[in-house]
Amino acid sequence: MFQKRFTLPLYQIAALLFGLKTYIMYRFMFNISLDNTMQEFILFINAIVSAILFFTLSVWFKERRQMKFIRYGALIGTLILFFNLVFYRNFNDFITIPVLFQGSNAADLGSSILTLIKWTDVLLFTDVVIIWYLSKKHVQTLSVQHLRKGKIAATAFAIALLAGNFVLAEIERPQLFQRSFDREYLVKNIGLFNYHIYDAVLNSKAQTKRVFADGNELTEIKDYINENVKSNEQSDLFGIAKGKNVIFISVESFQSFVINNELYGEEVTPFLNELIKEDSSLYFENFYNQVAQGRTSDSEFLVENSLYPLPSGAVFFTNAQNEYNAMPEILGDYGYYSSVLHANNKSFWNRDIMYKNLGYDYFYGEEAFEVTEENSIGWGLKDKPLFEQSMKYLQSMEQPFYTKFITLTNHFPFELDEEDATIERYDSNSNTLNNYFQTIRYTDEAIKQFFDQLKASGLYEDSIIVIMGDHFGISENHNQAMSQYLGKEITPYEQTQLQRVPFIINIPGYDGGKVISDIAGQIDVKPTLLNLLGIQPQNNLGFGIDLLGKQKEDFVAFRNGEFVSDDYVYSSGTCYDRQTGEALESQSDVSTQEKPSNVCGPIKKQVEKELSYSDEIIYGDLFRFYNFENK
Ligand code: GP9
Ligand code: MN
Numbered sequence: 001m002f003q004k005r006f007t008l009p010l011y012q013i014a015a016l017l018f019g020l021k022t023y024i025m026y027r028f029m030f031n032i033s034l035d036n037t038m039q040e041f042i043l044f045i046n047a048i049v050s051a052i053l054f055f056t057l058s059v060w061f062k063e064r065r066q067m068k069f070i071r072y073g074a075l076i077g078t079l080i081l082f083f084n085l086v087f088y089r090n091f092n093d094f095i096t097i098p099v100l101f102q103g104s105n106a107a108d109l110g111s112s113i114l115t116l117i118k119w120t121d122v123l124l125f126t127d128v129v130i131i132w133y134l135s136k137k138h139v140q141t142l143s144v145q146h147l148r149k150g151k152i153a154a155t156a157f158a159i160a161l162l163a164g165n166f167v168l169a170e171i172e173r174p175q176l177f178q179r180s181f182d183r184e185y186l187v188k189n190i191g192l193f194n195y196h197i198y199d200a201v202l203n204s205k206a207q208t209k210r211v212f213a214d215g216n217e218l219t220e221i222k223d224y225i226n227e228n229v230k231s232n233e234q235s236d237l238f239g240i241a242k243g244k245n246v247i248f249i250s251v252e253s254f255q256s257f258v259i260n261n262e263l264y265g266e267e268v269t270p271f272l273n274e275l276i277k278e279d280s281s282l283y284f285e286n287f288y289n290q291v292a293q294g295r296t297s298d299s300e301f302l303v304e305n306s307l308y309p310l311p312s313g314a315v316f317f318t319n320a321q322n323e324y325n326a327m328p329e330i331l332g333d334y335g336y337y338s339s340v341l342h343a344n345n346k347s348f349w350n351r352d353i354m355y356k357n358l359g360y361d362y363f364y365g366e367e368a369f370e371v372t373e374e375n376s377i378g379w380g381l382k383d384k385p386l387f388e389q390s391m392k393y394l395q396s397m398e399q400p401f402y403t404k405f406i407t408l409t410n411h412f413p414f415e416l417d418e419e420d421a422t423i424e425r426y427d428s429n430s431n432t433l434n435n436y437f438q439t440i441r442y443t444d445e446a447i448k449q450f451f452d453q454l455k456a457s458g459l460y461e462d463s464i465i466v467i468m469g470d471h472f473g474i475s476e477n478h479n480q481a482m483s484q485y486l487g488k489e490i491t492p493y494e495q496t497q498l499q500r501v502p503f504i505i506n507i508p509g510y511d512g513g514k515v516i517s518d519i520a521g522q523i524d525v526k527p528t529l530l531n532l533l534g535i536q537p538q539n540n541l542g543f544g545i546d547l548l549g550k551q552k553e554d555f556v557a558f559r560n561g562e563f564v565s566d567d568y569v570y571s572s573g574t575c576y577d578r579q580t581g582e583a584l585e586s587q588s589d590v591s592t593q594e595k596p597s598n599v600c601g602p603i604k605k606q607v608e609k610e611l612s613y614s615d616e617i618i619y620g621d622l623f624r625f626y627n628f629e630n631k
Helices: 010-028 037-060 063-091 103-116 119-137 148-172 183-190 192-211 217-229 270-277 295-305 327-333 348-358 383-395 431-457 476-486 492-497 522-532 600-619
Strands: 245-251 281-284 337-341 362-364 401-406 463-469 503-506 514-516 555-557 563-565 568-571 574-577 583-586
Touching (some): 010 063, 037 183, 063 103, 063 119, 063 192, 148 183, 183 192, 192 600, 245 431, 270 431, 270 503, 295 348, 295 522, 327 348, 327 401, 337 383, 348 362, 463 522, 555 600, 563 600, 568 600
Parallel strands (some): 245 463, 281 514, 337 362, 337 401
Antiparallel strands (some): 281 503, 555 563, 563 568, 568 574
């Protein structure tokens, strides 16, 4: 019936049928958000390209095996799509390998699985039936037998297509592979099958490092911490907030340079400027963010664990299965109910998985909020409605609670509706910086409004409110505009100073408020908060200090090995005097210099040691060998 010269070979038919089906599923059965035509295009081609690559591999087999490869390939591929679809209908997320082995998730699915399958799902197997039939009945006409050259050419062509797909993906979402971001982004850009391969590689890398660790390393690390980091003297404020709720607000891209600063004669953040002056507030003016590629998620990791994030990739993705002894877990042992309120896709930064592992009781993600065209901008729900809509959750929450808000409006590219703008735009060559003042002013107002609501609801008196910037919003690319605004040149020293983010602890009823100038970092948040709450786990392991206690560790380390110490700032290979900003010495590697003037060298060595200890803990999943006693 089939004339060889009129028909495509089966592997090409299969690639087209299967590729189109995959695209149709992405588009109409999964709920993948597409923001522009480029994304739409990438979604379409990644479906087709993956199918072409896979089915092209069949040309390496002889006739019968070729047919077998194609029909089983189509069947298994369809089953993978189908399982993902069922999983997606329940969790609104794609399957990841660790999740498959996580009892709770599978059990969740087990009971509801029948309600998640629709009878129309049978149609998903239409192409499999066609391919199966053709592969059995038309072996001769539909198989191909290329010479070696032909096989190589066909495979090379398919690989070139895949490379083209990856290039487009990288253009659409720079650093997609290094930073991982979100499963939806990965699927959207490289397709479900490539995503599964990527996920498998990421996991096996983490697993290999884990397998060779045995916990002996911990003794050395513990000694280091006792000797160099922790101080044993308790702060005067120990327990001052005992039993209070903790409301932690992680403010997106909030940098300290706007605090107590003006734009065209107007305060940028009037509410927060007032708040830090209050007797009930502690404000740390030299508090630095310490994040790496995992951005917001890295800042969360630092805060919850007092461990450093990883040098590459987001630890929320790479080591979400580790054993931790995070703040929500510790607070849980003291009767706290913990939750996160963040109106974004739950799987962003792998939060849905990581939060459970950190001990969070509940995550109010995007679907917990009413998000409309009118009340959202840029990345999603605006900060004012976020807080407004959260009040009902806070009011019905079991107390004491530990609750983390993550704001969104002040996120790059800092978009804001005209009617929400209450300060002028800046005028420079950087639109990013120009917009920034308006969005951070908006967030300042949102926090003010939230404080009013907390007071009106009676929750304020029973809580402490912590406000922290997660990381910078204005990158080095905008240094010219930044230098225009600040009225000074942005040297590497200033660049480091720009890594300061606000850290405010407001303790209603307390009247010893002050501005604290000691250097501090996100790594110090956990011990500081726990001490205020009167909690001091005996054998806690972390690299931060209680900022209100007798200090020990005297530097703030950045992930790239740079640091700020009491006296020096080490940035871009140069050692600066911290007070004057004057360069002290400049050489590519200060640690190799033995001269007495080499003041940054010894600190740099210790910073590197500390970072590598933290990495050892994470890569080796060392806490699984450690017995934490939180009470
Ligand atoms: C997304 C938000 C922003 O949920 O936390 O993440 P970022 O891009 O800042 O890391
Ligand atoms: Mn962020």
